[in-house]
Amino acid sequence: MVERLVLGNPMDGRRKVPAPGSRTGAAWKGLLPVGVAAGVALVIGGGVDVVHHRQRAEKSEHAAKPAAKSMRTTPRYVVGVRGQGSALVVRDLRDGDDVGLPVAAPQGRRFQRISAAKNGTYVVSSYAARKVTFQRLELGKNGHPKDLEEIPRATVPGVSTPYSDLAVNPDGDRIAYVTYRGTASRVDVVSARTGARKAWTTKRPGRVGGLSWAGDILGFVWNPLPPPGGRPAGGATAGGATRKAGGIRYQMRTLDTRLPSGDLKVSKVALNLPPGVTTAVLSRDGRTVIAGLARNAQISLQAYAIGTRRPIKVVARQRSTGRVARLDADHTGGHLLVSSSDGRLYAEGAALPAGDLADAAW
Secondary structure (H helix, E strand, O other): OOOOOOOOOOOOOOEEOOOOOOOOOOOOOOEOOOOOEEEOEEEOHHHOEEEOEEOOOOOOOOOOOOOOHHHHHOOOEEEEEEOOOOEEEEEEOOOOOEOOOOEEOOOOOEEEEEEEOOOOEEEEEEEEOOEEEEEEEEEOOOOOEEEEEEEEEEEEEOEOOOOOOEEEOOOOOEEEEEEEEOOEEEEEEEEOOOOOEEEEEEEEEEEEEEEEEEOOEEEEEEEEOOOOOOOOHHHEOOOOOEEEOOEEOOEEEEEEOOOOOEEHHHOEEEEEOOOOOOEEEEOOOOOEEEEEEEEOOEEEEEEEEOOOOOOOEEEEEEEOOOOEEEEEEOOOOOEEEEEEOOOEEEEOOEEEEOOOEEEEEO
């Protein structure tokens, strides 16, 4: 159910975690790697739930409130990368309290991005010296961190930046990661089990984000950037996407990871995102794109299907003055983290401040 609007090809080691301590009432803040932080959690139609977080935490913070009963159907715990990547923290979505003690990053490295996997586990990237490695964090039934285990065979060479992205497929084996060389991006898919790796690159200036899995298909949002020296002639970006009056039009694209390594131009357009929309995710069945739109002090999530130019359904609405900065799915694909710039994390009656995290997953 993905709308197809083609505007041309824009890309011609295990260690035990310390025993948990008492829970704290610390508020959690920013949830994006480039200083973007905070969010809104809401239950939406069609079996999809949403949380959303922000870029600048407000100085006046509201106390967390108990979540509604409907929150019982959503993931209870959020795991975040603290500050500059020094540690991981687990937060209880219902009251905003920390669960257990922070988990320190490996010596000489910094955590950067995190993605939910299956069975209460999370994959987190760490970076140093032009090399990305991955660790798997396991939570106990009560949400306390248990083990942080190195994934020894899974490594990605290259430069990890605040704009890099991470997504783990539902079976927890294939890890997708984005690195950069200047303004040119590269998408790597590496097996956590065997270490086998494929890579797709582009020399076109642009950012790749919003990684999301649908079987062997990897969805991503392509954000074309003007080349050094300004915009190209004819009103088109260097990537070929059309520049509209409202700015560059982002695209949701899909990459078949069964293809051999090569040029990222083998990816296909799934949806030309509407004006003003910069974030979207691909549904687990690969048939629907859900895009986040902020307009008139309201955030809405709109589902688009193949062959349509209009959204087939508005799956969620939330009053907010913030912009949508990011969407992330949980390991089931049935719940979404919606990153905004309005400064708080809302969860069905709970208003949770946000600001000390660089990234988060649930």
